[in-house]
Structures are given as structure tokens and as C-alpha cells.
Amino acid sequence: MVVCGDDALAHRLAAELRDVYGERVTLVVPSAREPHRPRIPPPARALGRAGALLGRMSAAMVRPSSPGSEAPGDGAEPPEETVRILEAAQPDDAALSEAGIAGAGALALVYDDDELNIHAALRARRLNPRLRLVIRLYNRKLGQHLEELLDQAAAVAALDLEEGGDGEGVDASTTVLSDADTVAPALAGAAVAGTSKVIEADGLLLRAAERTPVPPGRPGAPGLCTLALLSASANDLADAPGSAAGDEGPVLLPDDAAAAAAVGCGTVVLETVSYTGRPVRRRWLRGRGAPLASLFSRRLRWSLGGVVGAVLALAVASSLTLGEDPVHAVYLSLLDLFAINEPAINDPAPRKVLQLLSGLTGLLLLPVLVAAAFEGLGTFRSASALRRPPRGLSGHVVLLGLGKVGTRVLARLHEMGIPVVCIEGDPEARGVALARRLRVPTVLGDVTQEGVLEAAMIDRAATLLALTSEDTTNLEAALYARSVSPRLRVTLRLFDDRFATAVYRTLRAAHPGALTRSRSVTYLAAPAFAGAMMGRQILGAIPVERRVLLIARVEARGHAALEGRTVAEVLRPGRLRVLAVDNSAPDDPEPDAAGAAATPPPAVERTPARLVHELGDDYVLRPQDRVLLVATRQGLGDLHVRNPPAAATRPSGVRQG
Numbered sequence: 001m002v003v004c005g006d007d008a009l010a011h012r013l014a015a016e017l018r019d020v021y022g023e024r025v026t027l028v029v030p031s032a033r034e035p036h037r038p039r040i041p042p043p044a045r046a047l048g049r050a051g052a053l054l055g056r057m058s059a060a061m062v063r064p065s066s067p068g069s070e071a072p073g074d075g076a077e078p079p080e081e082t083v084r085i086l087e088a089a090q091p092d093d094a095a096l097s098e099a100g101i102a103g104a105g106a107l108a109l110v111y112d113d114d115e116l117n118i119h120a121a122l123r124a125r126r127l128n129p130r131l132r133l134v135i136r137l138y139n140r141k142l143g144q145h146l147e148e149l150l151d152q153a154a155a156v157a158a159l160d161l162e163e164g165g166d167g168e169g170v171d172a173s174t175t176v177l178s179d180a181d182t183v184a185p186a187l188a189g190a191a192v193a194g195t196s197k198v199i200e201a202d203g204l205l206l207r208a209a210e211r212t213p214v215p216p217g218r219p220g221a222p223g224l225c226t227l228a229l230l231s232a233s234a235n236d237l238a239d240a241p242g243s244a245a246g247d248e249g250p251v252l253l254p255d256d257a258a259a260a261a262a263v264g265c266g267t268v269v270l271e272t273v274s275y276t277g278r279p280v281r282r283r284w285l286r287g288r289g290a291p292l293a294s295l296f297s298r299r300l301r302w303s304l305g306g307v308v309g310a311v312l313a314l315a316v317a318s319s320l321t322l323g324e325d326p327v328h329a330v331y332l333s334l335l336d337l338f339a340i341n342e343p344a345i346n347d348p349a350p351r352k353v354l355q356l357l358s359g360l361t362g363l364l365l366l367p368v369l370v371a372a373a374f375e376g377l378g379t380f381r382s383a384s385a386l387r388r389p390p391r392g393l394s395g396h397v398v399l400l401g402l403g404k405v406g407t408r409v410l411a412r413l414h415e416m417g418i419p420v421v422c423i424e425g426d427p428e429a430r431g432v433a434l435a436r437r438l439r440v441p442t443v444l445g446d447v448t449q450e451g452v453l454e455a456a457m458i459d460r461a462a463t464l465l466a467l468t469s470e471d472t473t474n475l476e477a478a479l480y481a482r483s484v485s486p487r488l489r490v491t492l493r494l495f496d497d498r499f500a501t502a503v504y505r506t507l508r509a510a511h512p513g514a515l516t517r518s519r520s521v522t523y524l525a526a527p528a529f530a531g532a533m534m535g536r537q538i539l540g541a542i543p544v545e546r547r548v549l550l551i552a553r554v555e556a557r558g559h560a561a562l563e564g565r566t567v568a569e570v571l572r573p574g575r576l577r578v579l580a581v582d583n584s585a586p587d588d589p590e591p592d593a594a595g596a597a598a599t600p601p602p603a604v605e606r607t608p609a610r611l612v613h614e615l616g617d618d619y620v621l622r623p624q625d626r627v628l629l630v631a632t633r634q635g636l637g638d639l640h641v642r643n644p645p646a647a648a649t650r651p652s653g654v655r656q657g
Helices: 009-020 048-061 093-098 115-128 140-163 178-192 254-261 298-322 326-337 351-383 404-415 432-436 470-486 497-510 523-534 633-639 642-646
Strands: 002-004 025-027 084-087 104-111 131-138 176-178 197-201 204-211 225-231 267-272 397-400 418-424 442-444 462-465 489-493 516-519 537-544 548-557 576-582 626-631
Touching: 002 009, 009 131, 009 523, 093 115, 104 115, 104 523, 115 131, 115 140, 131 140, 131 523, 140 176, 176 178, 176 523, 178 404, 178 462, 178 489, 178 516, 178 523, 178 537, 225 254, 225 537, 298 326, 298 351, 326 351, 397 404, 397 470, 404 418, 404 432, 418 432, 432 442, 462 470, 470 489, 470 497, 489 497, 489 626, 497 516, 516 523, 523 537, 523 548, 548 633, 576 633, 626 633
Parallel strands: 002 025, 002 104, 025 084, 104 131, 131 176, 397 418, 397 462, 418 442, 462 489, 489 516
Antiparallel strands: 197 204, 204 267, 225 267, 537 548, 548 626, 576 626
């Protein structure tokens, strides 16, 4: 495996391939002497004011954590003695050749520059047509076109190899992934209470719901299966009893007996969900129409409605007193309203009175029309301006940082219908344009300065989601927000592992009644990139405290641990569990007398996968079945390990899950 990159994702991906899948990895990184390589400052120099405050809090409250008790953060790097490190300023032909691209099974291009990844992918496809490519791109549309282009190039090369008798078993697929898209659902779910991680897989909507401890003697709410038993420090209730999982970390994928015996600890349970809400209406500037409420204020709409009501009342009075046709009465009232009708000099007294009232109504209509014109023009003029938070806003999410990750999280929160107020210090950030288009309230300013969080109404917010690329900025915002609202839910994006562990434990100890989560973007994204390099489709990741469970779709054919085994036999507590099976594919055709397989039946439309409780634990997996699994990274790596000797000699210190 060859990994090329210039940030923490490359190092995390190399460690994932080495530790979980037992692969030999060549890591290509820019030289330390190159100015464009990002420097990672040590935590002691990066803390600043926030670090000093954290240190004073930690000295009194933080217990020392044992090695390996928390999942690594963004900054963890694989030991150089187990991963080959190659320094190259650019992934050119010489660097790729030196990395052994000609004999590699897969290549991951995870530079932070999309253009650099595209150029390297084209070179790699030319140097090795058999290569499986995994490319990191932020631009979704460009990624789709690039996948089609490189797959076509691989198909042409495969035809040439087949003609030469050397193309059997070649898997030269191309997968384009975005780390921001991969982690956005998890971050959005962590920011909102009651909205757990939702993954769509084979027609099913699955949600991992976090549940508080249940007192002894009371049954818990039913679910499909228990994904994890949470540690004692993860309990949201200050008086929660001790957890069966202890304080060292959660117990992932327990069997039914262990889940039933766990009393007094929080759990993560998998559920099926269905959408029952109302369809979201298209608002102005996002749909084709322009609703009246978006153009004019409520006071102006009421004034216009009053004028219309007065005209209708005059028309009814004219029809009743003068005996005129209702339509003709409305027509005469409008003529009088706009002062274009003849004076009713020789008409009866009721007609004169009605004409005077219509003229008075017309005078009242004139300022209403002028105000409507000014408000309409002002709305169009301010369409490109950022909205300010409304006065009565409360229970919203304060999103700090509109970079790559923040932009994707903002889009996901907006799709979920959750009120958001954004804070961004750079007016040219990529997410500012999205916030302007979605009409999301945005505060431009440095969050470390006084008054910025107050402008976002942090005292009335429900959640703070700090997603900037600076640990100190995220921490300082979280500490200040907690001082304003002690029970505020906080989700932090932190880079350094030890720093993240200290922050998590300190905030949990200082504010036991509030929910605190620390999330690492590269730690959540690396399993999806590693899975694509191994040739599988990982549908999503479910973070459990600082560990990750993977949802994957695997075809049973070719896997000795799946094919021909029952669902109960596949279960490996702590590592692997079957959630559902798509058994809609017909049975394999029987071979004829000559030994060749008969013509397969025509393809049928696939139906949603069937859950395990619908099939039963004694269901035998067929080769053509597609199995939906939930697994730890170690369990999924054992299922698809490609080189058992390397896996057998894996260091004993590698942590499961």
C-alpha cells in the first residue's frame, strides 16, 4: 500500500493499514525542509491562554489515563520503523516509482490540494493500470467525473491485459472520498441531543441511539442490538451508578448475555428509524417562488390585508344598498379607490358616501404601496448580505468555523431543520457563501475576542460545535461558553491526542451535568479511506466516545468467515456482528453437463435488506448474499486480511477496536 499526503490524514491512514489490516505501507510525505509542509506545534507551545487555564483545572481534577485508554487523535503518527517513510516534495513520476507504485496494490492520494491529487492520480494510472486508487477531493462533482475518467482508463488497460493473458483478477477501481463528507453526519449528530447517527444502507435507515443508565429492575427500551456499553465517565447523569465497562473505555459489540448483565451503565443501541416529519418547504432564494413572507414584513402584510378587506367591505355595501351586481360593485369600488371614476354628483346619497370612503381608502393605500416597494427593493438588495441572529432565537447550535468540515456540517444541520448560528473569522472562508445562500445567521469576527460569542447568543444556545483547525481556538471558545452556560453541550474538534484526552476528562469533571464530546476528523475519516483501499464499501462510522464502529456492506462470496455459515456463527463478540442480509439475489445457476454455468436469470430489482431478527440466527449465508455488518476496525480487518503472516507477527500492543 502506498499513501501520499501532507497532513495528519496520511499518517493516520498509514497507521490504519498497518495496525488493522497488517499491510506493508510506504508513506510519501513532503520533506521537513519544504516550506509548504504544515508544522504541528507541540502542545506546550500551542496552549497559550487556554492551555494555562486548562492546566490549572487539570491539576485539581484530571486523573492520569493509562496508555491506550483513549483512541488516538489527529496527530498520531505510525512508528517509522514499521512504515517505510519516503520524503518527496511532489508526487511526480520519480517519487511514485521510488515508492514502488508498479507493484503496489492500492494508492491513496490524500493531499490537502485537490489539483495535486488529480495530477498524481493521472500519473499513477499511467504508471500502473492495475492500481486501485483512492483520492481525496472536496469537490463532489469533479470527483464523479474523475472517477468515470480513471475507471474508463482502467477498463481499457484491463482489455489490453486480458488480450495478453495477464488481466485475470485485476481490481483497478477508483474511489473519490471527502474527509469532510465522511465525518459531517457524525459531527452533526454529536452536536444535537436526540439526533443520533443515521446511516442509510440497502434501503434501511439505522440509528445508533445513546441511552442513559436504567435503574435495576426496570427494563430498557427495545432495540435491534446493543452496540456498546459506555464507560463510567460517559454517563451524562452526575449520580449515575458505576458502569460495567469501567472508566477505561467502552465495551464494543457485547453479546446478548453481556448486554443483559450490564446494569447501571449507559448503552449505545441500534434502532431502525423512518422519516415521519413534514417535507421541508423551499424558501425564497432557494426555490423558484418568492413567498410573500420573504419579501414583506408582517406589519406591511397586515396593512395590505386591511386595505383589501376595506375594498371588499365597500363592494358588499355598494351591492346591498344600490342593488348592483357584486362583480360590478367591486369594479366600481376599485375605480373609486384609484380616483379614476366620475364624481357621483347626481347619484343617491349612499353612492356618494361609498365613493368618499373609497377615495379615503385609496389615500391609505398609497403609503402602503410605497412601503412595499421600498421593502421589496431592500430585500433584494440584502439578499447577498449575511443575516444577523434574530432576537428571539434560542435552543440553536453555534457552529464555530466554516472551513471544509464546517461547511459540510452546516449543510447537514440545515437539511435536518436545526437552527444554526455560524461564527467565522475569515470573510472569504468557503462556508460563508453557503451560509449566505441558505440565509443562515452568521457572525464575522474572532471568537477569542469579547462580544463575538455573545453576538451568537451563546447564553441561549443548546450546543457549541467548535470545528476550527486550531485546538486553542476551539478550547478557548468552549471554556468561555461553559462559563456563560454551564450545561451547554460542547463538541470539540481536537488534533493532539494527549491534549484531547486532558480536555475531555477535565471538562467532564468540571461540568458533570453537561455533555462533552471530543472528535477527531482524521480518526473518523481514516477507516473509510482504508476500507476503500482494501476494496470494500464502508457505509459509515459510528463514534462511541473516542472509538469507532464501522458499518460495512460485504458480499459473502469468497469469505470463509461468512459463506456457508449461520448468522450466529458469524458473531464475534467485541469485533463483528451481522445486522441485516440482502438475500434478494437469486440462487447461483447450476452448472450444466459440460461444467459451464447455465445462463443466469435476468436481474431483478433489489428489495431492502432483511434484518437479522426477521431471518433468524440459524439463517445460512449464501455466496450471493450481501451482508450488512457492524464491526470494530480490528474485526473488519481480520475478516479481510490479505497477508496472514504479517498479521500473525503484529505487535502485541495493538489495541482492538
